[in-house]
Amino acid sequence: MGAVIANDRDLNTTFGALADPTRRAILARLSRGEASVLELAEPFDMSQPAISKHLKVLERAGLIVRGRDAQRRPCRLEPRRLKQAADWIGTYRQFWEESYSRLDDYLHELQTKEKTRDVKKPRNHRRTR
Amino acid sequence: MTSKNLEIIAEPGKTSFTTRRVVDAPRAIVFDAFTKCEHLTRWMGPRNLTMASCTTDLRVGGRYRFVFRGPDGNDVGFSGEYKEIVAPERIVRTFVFEPIPEAAAVETLELEESGGTTIIRTTTVHKSVENRDGHVNSGMEAGMTEGYARLDALLADMLQKR
Numbered sequence: 001m002g003a004v005i006a007n008d009r010d011l012n013t014t015f016g017a018l019a020d021p022t023r024r025a026i027l028a029r030l031s032r033g034e035a036s037v038l039e040l041a042e043p044f045d046m047s048q049p050a051i052s053k054h055l056k057v058l059e060r061a062g063l064i065v066r067g068r069d070a071q072r073r074p075c076r077l078e079p080r081r082l083k084q085a086a087d088w089i090g091t092y093r094q095f096w097e098e099s100y101s102r103l104d105d106y107l108h109e110l111q112t113k114e115k116t117r118d119v120k121k122p123r124n125h126r127r128t129r
Numbered sequence: 130m131t132s133k134n135l136e137i138i139a140e141p142g143k144t145s146f147t148t149r150r151v152v153d154a155p156r157a158i159v160f161d162a163f164t165k166c167e168h169l170t171r172w173m174g175p176r177n178l179t180m181a182s183c184t185t186d187l188r189v190g191g192r193y194r195f196v197f198r199g200p201d202g203n204d205v206g207f208s209g210e211y212k213e214i215v216a217p218e219r220i221v222r223t224f225v226f227e228p229i230p231e232a233a234a235v236e237t238l239e240l241e242e243s244g245g246t247t248i249i250r251t252t253t254v255h256k257s258v259e260n261r262d263g264h265v266n267s268g269m270e271a272g273m274t275e276g277y278a279r280l281d282a283l284l285a286d287m288l289q290k291r
Contacts (some may be wrong), residue, residue, distance in 0.1 A: 098175040103173075
């Protein structure tokens with residue numbers, strides 16, 4: 001249970017991190033290759049500390065990893081976590097097509113059961129207590 | 130023989146989308162299948178997800194919540210509140226994909242019986258076109274496997290905040 005709750009929270013952290021347009025733009029930039037804080041700050045008209053804050057959120061959410069090079073600490077996209085988030089949303093069609101196909105089988109099963117019960121129970125049978 | 134295809138109609142620029150699907154059962158049974166957990170846990174969701182928990186408090190103002198568990202053990206919840214219930218033909222309820230609570234929608238389920246089969250119609254109204262597109266988006270998986278080249282647009286679609 002503990003692990004499940006932790007995973008749930010992880011996913012919430014991921015989506016929380018993705019909810020901000022600047023952070024999405026940072027991820028989009030990183031999808032083209034790694035970059036330093038300085039390089040990332042450039043197009044955003046934002047101070048380095050502000051960008052660093054966003055990077056911390058992304059790092060905590062597991063969406064990016066940062067290099068060990070103390071000077072530059074280049075940021076890199078961590079696609080695994082993003083893929084996980086996307087997998088959860090899945091595609092609506094796939095979710096419902098498969099659900100409905102299961103529903104077909106299940107409704108068939110339910111109705112077969114009902115018919116069998118009807119056959120087994122004589123119509124005018126009355127139980128005396 | 131009626132078509133078992135799931136129709137999804139999402140007109141460009143609209144905040145809502147509708148679906149239509151026919152099943153071979155009277156609507157009273159279908160209504161139960163959509164509202165009782167003993168049934169829902171048997172069919173709702175793709176086969177690779179199990180419904181880890183289910184609650185349906187079927188009354189106006191009552192809440193429902195479905196938690197699905199993926200093959201990797203991760204859970205995700207869908208939940209909302211019943212706004213209108215006309216058994217066995219119509220339910221209006223709010224719908225929240227819990228990881229993105231700001232993208233809440235209102236969902237109407239309508240069941241129409243026709244010669245032993247039931248037409249299931251859903252209408253989902255989102256707050257914005259972007260939220261709707263994020264909900265329906267069918268190209269998303271393909272996009273994700275394309276090496277994240279279209280990441281920007283994709284994420285904007287998925288998670289546009291209003």
